[in-house]
Amino acid sequence: MAGSLGRLFRGFQSFTSLPATRAQLSHPPAFFSSRTMVTLPSFLSSKPRDFSLPNSSWGPEMLRLYELYNSQCEVETEGGEKQEGSWQRLPSYNRSLKFATGGVYLSKIIQSKARLFTRNIREQGAAFEYVLFNNKEEQRCVGIFQAGHLLEGPPGHVHGGAIATMIDTVTGTHATILSGPVMTANLNINYRSPIPLGSTVLIESSLDTKEGRKTFISCKVTSTDSSKLHTESTGDVHLNKHSLSDGTFLCHIFSVSHISTL
Amino acid sequence: MAGSLGRLFRGFQSFTSLPATRAQLSHPPAFFSSRTMVTLPSFLSSKPRDFSLPNSSWGPEMLRLYELYNSQCEVETEGGEKQEGSWQRLPSYNRSLKFATGGVYLSKIIQSKARLFTRNIREQGAAFEYVLFNNKEEQRCVGIFQAGHLLEGPPGHVHGGAIATMIDTVTGTHATILSGPVMTANLNINYRSPIPLGSTVLIESSLDTKEGRKTFISCKVTSTDSSKLHTESTGDVHLNKHSLSDGTFLCHIFSVSHISTL
Numbered sequence: 346m347a348g349s350l351g352r353l354f355r356g357f358q359s360f361t362s363l364p365a366t367r368a369q370l371s372h373p374p375a376f377f378s379s380r381t382m383v384t385l386p387s388f389l390s391s392k393p394r395d396f397s398l399p400n401s402s403w404g405p406e407m408l409r410l411y412e413l414y415n416s417q418c419e420v421e422t423e424g425g426e427k428q429e430g431s432w433q434r435l436p437s438y439n440r441s442l443k444f445a446t447g448g449v450y451l452s453k454i455i456q457s458k459a460r461l462f463t464r465n466i467r468e469q470g471a472a473f474e475y476v477l478f479n480n481k482e483e484q485r486c487v488g489i490f491q492a493g494h495l496l497e498g499p500p501g502h503v504h505g506g507a508i509a510t511m512i513d514t515v516t517g518t519h520a521t522i523l524s525g526p527v528m529t530a531n532l533n534i535n536y537r538s539p540i541p542l543g544s545t546v547l548i549e550s551s552l553d554t555k556e557g558r559k560t561f562i563s564c565k566v567t568s569t570d571s572s573k574l575h576t577e578s579t580g581d582v583h584l585n586k587h588s589l590s591d592g593t594f595l596c597h598i599f600s601v602s603h604i605s606t607l
Numbered sequence: 608m609a610g611s612l613g614r615l616f617r618g619f620q621s622f623t624s625l626p627a628t629r630a631q632l633s634h635p636p637a638f639f640s641s642r643t644m645v646t647l648p649s650f651l652s653s654k655p656r657d658f659s660l661p662n663s664s665w666g667p668e669m670l671r672l673y674e675l676y677n678s679q680c681e682v683e684t685e686g687g688e689k690q691e692g693s694w695q696r697l698p699s700y701n702r703s704l705k706f707a708t709g710g711v712y713l714s715k716i717i718q719s720k721a722r723l724f725t726r727n728i729r730e731q732g733a734a735f736e737y738v739l740f741n742n743k744e745e746q747r748c749v750g751i752f753q754a755g756h757l758l759e760g761p762p763g764h765v766h767g768g769a770i771a772t773m774i775d776t777v778t779g780t781h782a783t784i785l786s787g788p789v790m791t792a793n794l795n796i797n798y799r800s801p802i803p804l805g806s807t808v809l810i811e812s813s814l815d816t817k818e819g820r821k822t823f824i825s826c827k828v829t830s831t832d833s834s835k836l837h838t839e840s841t842g843d844v845h846l847n848k849h850s851l852s853d854g855t856f857l858c859h860i861f862s863v864s865h866i867s868t869l
Contacts, residue, residue, distance in 0.1 A: 440759070455805045458733075458756045462766035465734070465757035471720075472727070494720045495727035497702070498775075504724035505775045505791040510768025513760075517767070529767040533795045543717045 397437040397477065402470025406545040406569050407491045414478040414487060432487075435477040435518060439464035463514055471495045473507070477515060479522055486519035488548035490566075492540060502539040508576050509534055511548055512564050519550045520560040520583035527560060527583035534578045545569055558585045659699040659739065664732025665753060668807040668831050672751045676740040694749075697739040697780060701726035725776055733757045735769070739777060741784055748781035750810035752828075754802060764801040770838050771796055773810055774826050781812045782822040782845035789822060789845035796840045807831055820847045 399411055417432040439461045466472040474491040490511050498504025513529055520527045540546055546566050553561040560583045566576040661673055682692040701723045728734040736753040752773050760766025775791055782789045802808055808828050815823040822845045828838040 452805060455756045456763070459759045459763070459804055460757045462758045462760055462769050465759075466728070494717045495722045496724045497721045497727075498724055499790065501718070501721070504772065505779070505794065506768065506772025507724050509771035509775065509794060509796075510766065513767045513771065528761060528801065529798050531795075531797050532767065532771060533793075534771075535793050536791050539790065542721055543714060 393438050395436045396439060396464050397434060397475075400469045400474075402474060402491075402493075404491060404543075404545060407474065407489060410489045410545070410547065410569060411476055414489070418478070431482060432478045432480050435479055437464065437475075437477070463510060466493075466495060473511065475511065475514070477518055479519070481522075484523065484552045486515055486522070486550045488515040488550075489545065489569075490548055491545045492542055494542050497542060499539060502541055505534075505536060508536070508540065508566060512566065512576065512578050512581070515548045516550045516562045516564050516578070516581045517583060519552070520562055520585075523552060524555065524560040524583070524585045527585045529581070530559070530584040531580075531582040532578060533580060534576060536576050537574045540566070540575050546575055547571065553580055559583070560585060655700045657698045658701060658726050659696060659737075662731045662736075664736060664755075666805075666807060669736065669751060669753045672807070672809065672831060673738055676749060676751070680740070693744060694740045694742050697741060699726065699737075699739070725772060728755075728757060735773065737773065737776070739780055741781070743784075746785065746814040748777055748784070748812045750777040750812075751807065751831075752810055753807045754804055756804050759804060761801060764803055767796075767798060770798070770802065770828060774828065774838065774840050774843070777810045778812045778824045778826050778840070778843045779845060781814070782824055782847075785814055786817065786822040786845070786847045789847045791843070792821070792846040793842075793844040794840060795842060796838060798838050799836045802828070802837050808837055809833065815842055821845070822847060 399408060403411070414432050415434055417430045418434050419427050420430045421427055440459060463473045463475070470491070471493040472495045474493060476489050478487045478489075480486070488511060492503045492507070496503050496507040498507065509532060512534060513532060516532075517527065517529055547569050548564060548566050550562050550564040553563050555561070561580050562583065563580060564578045565574060567574050661670060665673070676694050677696055679692045679694045680696050681689050683689055702721060725735045725737070732753070733755040734757045736755060738751050740749045740751075742748070750773060754765045754769065758765050758769040760769065771794060774796060775794060778794075779789065779791055809831050810826060810828050812824050812826040815825050817823070823842050824845065825842060826840045827836060829836050
């Protein structure tokens with residue numbers, strides 16, 4: 346396992362020398378010059394789509410919560426200047442950098458077509474619609490998640506695996522912010538009440554403790570008014586291979602490691 | 608939670624009076640008569656696609672393991688007659704019955720478009736390719752899983768949530784066979800070594816114990832020669848609301864509750 350993780354993290358490390366702009370332009374269509382690319386229609390644009398921004402599929406509850414946290418990302422001082430607020434919206438893209446294979450051999454086809462699991466469906470609103478916000482001071486992360494009709498498990502309800510996927514996404518991102526690039530080592534999930542398809546839920550993660558390379562995070566999934574507990578996970582372990590000090594930067598790396606081509 | 612589960616299981620119960628044929632034909636396109644439906648091209652056919660059967664995207668390892676277990680589903684007696692073998696292949700479809708909403712209100716659009724999370728992508732080989740086999744006598748269930756390029760988490764590797772989804776699928780199906788319709792109550796997953804995209808793995812579940820309404824199941828994900836442990840989960844709890852005796856029948860219900868329209 347250590348060997349496999351080592352290869353993966355060497356892959357992660359290769360991100361650290363890349364500014365976002367280079368990452369964004371790593372897949373220009375070969376048949377366009379850089380000049381013509383400027384006038385491309387949006388569906389052929391090399392500019393990555395940030396999936397964490399609102400789209401027409403978002404319902405009122407999703408939009409309301411997005412505005413609630415987004416409005417706290419930037420505050421205006423008395424002098425009228427803008428400065429960072431208590432929350433930070435985390436951008437979200439849908440694919441790995443072409444060369445970030447983690448040292449593992451993959452066929453060229455798989456490598457070029459790979460997409461992030463949670464962003465692999467083109468149709469807006471059909472699967473995972475979500476946005477993550479981080480509160481650095483409070484060491485909390487929040488995910489707002491609207492479950493689309495393609496996530497069915499029990500009839501009319503969200504699949505347990507889709508809920509686990511969102512918990513892994515929120516806690517994994519949170520652990521990366523806190524401890525640098527991590528791999529999930531353990532998920533322990535209790536399902537309390539099923540989530541109907543189409544509904545919006547709140548996913549909140551908080552730091553339990555850090556012990557050496559291990560970051561322990563707890564997470565709960567509730568209704569948007571926090572009155573109903575859907576799912577909770579306690580003491581999820583995320584394992585850090587290389588302890589790097591700049592968590593914020595690594596979170597950025599975590600985000601730009603997926604760029605959009607859909 | 609009990610109330611929510613109660614509504615869900617009333618939904619499940621409604622399956623029990625349905626023969627498979629009725630389930631399969633519950634969505635005839637309104638503009639075709641039953642006579643013209645017979646001659647429909649395959650993409651408009653109301654006959655559900657069984658996703659557990661081989662397709663052209665399956666690699667050699669996936670096919671080899673399929674043949675290994677499938678060849679043990681039927682044996683020939685000395686008299687030349689065929690009879691059930693030790694293993695049973697479990698069919699797999701991609702949607703819930705229209706009326707199986709579990710009593711929860713869903714919009715008509717969501718209800719009609721809902722698809723099983725693990726079968727929601729049309730492109731063969733792109734996401735979850737899997738087949739499940741059950742051994743009734745040994746109380747074991749086996750899943751053969753080929754991970755497509757749309758399941759990426761860490762660069763070049765399968766997302767932890769996609770692995771959790773497959774574990775939930777195998778253990779949930781197994782618990783349903785053993786105890787009747789169940790809901791997953793707990794998943795406790797340890798990730799040991801990452802799974803490269805494109806690879807095929809073996810998922811084996813076994814019964815730990817049954818205590819009242821709870822069915823405890825353990826599961827491990829290994830390389831196809833069982834030499835490398837990728838992931839394991841111990842004591843996953845699946846909660847049964849109504850104790851029904853005919854596990855085999857309910858497994859069938861579990862399967863036919865998803866029919867194909869893609």
